[in-house]
Amino acid sequence: MKQQQEGGANSENYQAGGNILVNNNNGLSYHDVKQVTQDVMRADFTAFSAVALQTVNERFDYMSSEFSRRLSQLPPENQKSLEDPDVQYAISSAGKSYARRGTEELASVLLDLLTDRCTAPSESLLATVLNDAIEIAPRLTKTERATLAVAWRLLRTTSPVDTPEGCFRLLRHSVAPFIGELVKSDATYLHLQSLGCAAVETFNGTSLHDVFSTYYPVAFSAGLKPEDVPERLRPFLPDPMIFKACDHQPELLQVAPQNGTAIELLSQHLGGADVVQELQSLQKNNVLPEAMVRDMVIEAIPEFTRLYEVWDTLGSLKLSAVGIAIAHAVTVERLGSGPDLRIWINED
Known part of the structure; x- marks a missing residue:
């Protein structure tokens, strides 16, 4: 009618x-x-x-x-x-x-x-x-939604930290709540791929060590002697914005900004792109060995033992825009808040 x-x-x-x-x-x-x-x-x-x-x-x-x-x-x-x-x-x-x-x-x-x-x-x-x-x-299953949340949080986002304790606190809050739901089953990842949430890049995955050394190298510095610093960067040794005492070996130095992106923001302070690149290279090449980083992370956050077990497959996920939107919603549901989704999905 x-x-x-x-x-x-x-x-x-x-x-x-x-x-x-x-x-x-x-x-x-x-x-x-x-x-x-x-x-x-x-x-x-x-x-x-x-x-x-x-x-x-x-x-x-x-x-x-x-x-x-x-x-x-x-x-x-x-x-x-x-x-x-x-x-x-x-x-x-x-x-x-x-x-x-x-x-x-x-x-x-x-x-x-x-x-x-x-x-x-x-x-x-x-x-x-x-x-x-x-x-x-x-x-999707709850496990699959949690998988998207972890992949998004570790592979596509970062947050400001300046110490190992700050990094562990961040990971404990934003990643650890999902880890208990993760599985190794290939079926989970293939199902995510079949629904257009992610692509499984079998031969182009990102290791957890790559994640930590790319996004949070400030938390895992091996330390530098003053003579190890390239000559062009030595005038910045007294500058606390550029160098600080190494968190793991206080008698040594380390690059102070969080990561390469944070160093880029100091381009004007450093005096040019070439100096930025040199400082980024110094930081990237001065991260603790993978085994040491793993031991430190697991000691601080025992739940990450499981994350390391499943990471060979999880780290190969490349999230689609739909996968990011679902991961964002899952994160907000579990943690109570999240960044603006438009950071990742925009038409600029």
Whole structure:
């Protein structure tokens, strides 16, 4: 039966039985958003037994309540995204996936993806990626989602640290919570690849030692004698921005910035790109041997024993934009916060 509603100025209209239409001039309240969200999720989702339908309705109620709470905290221009049929489709997909699976972890991941989708401009790359992530995330196991989170955190992100203790504290907080879910099974990684979340680069993986020596060399310096420093860099020996006492051998020196990227930011201070490159090379070539780094990491974070066991395969993953979006949502779900997804998914 055809349903029709008409509204005048300052009206708020809703229509179920197909796409939900919203004519919103005053902004949606929490209850308005919840009603629209529930209607979108429930459309064409009634062919269940009474017991199953009760469970489904309970899950819809949870998803719509939580999504409404999150959306009501966004600026009005983002709330208006609820009028977009593409957003409504994403809401429907997320709601139905949670209704089928019913895990709190999946609900939180989908809610984070949905919230990000409401802030993404229509037809943008970010919106497209988030749409795909909302469809694919429920098709992954919790282990697969954790695998994406670890690969993203170690291979595609870094955070400021200036000591070994700071590095271990960061890794303990941002990586260790996922390690217990990691597996060695090739099937896990091939499934991620088949769904477009990542490519498995069998002959071009990144070792954990490469990760630590690239992103956190300041935490693993072997130490330098003053005479080991190239002559062009010796005028900077007294400069605490450039050199400091070695954390592992205080009688020696080490390069002070965190990594090569941090050194680049000091280009003007150093006096040019050639000096930057020389300092980067000095730091890169002065990292402790792999076995020593491994022992230090495992002593500080015993959970990393398992990470080393699975890394031969996990380190070969090259995440797609969809894989990054899911990894970001999983990280936010587990840790409570995360950087802006637009850092990795943008059209600049």
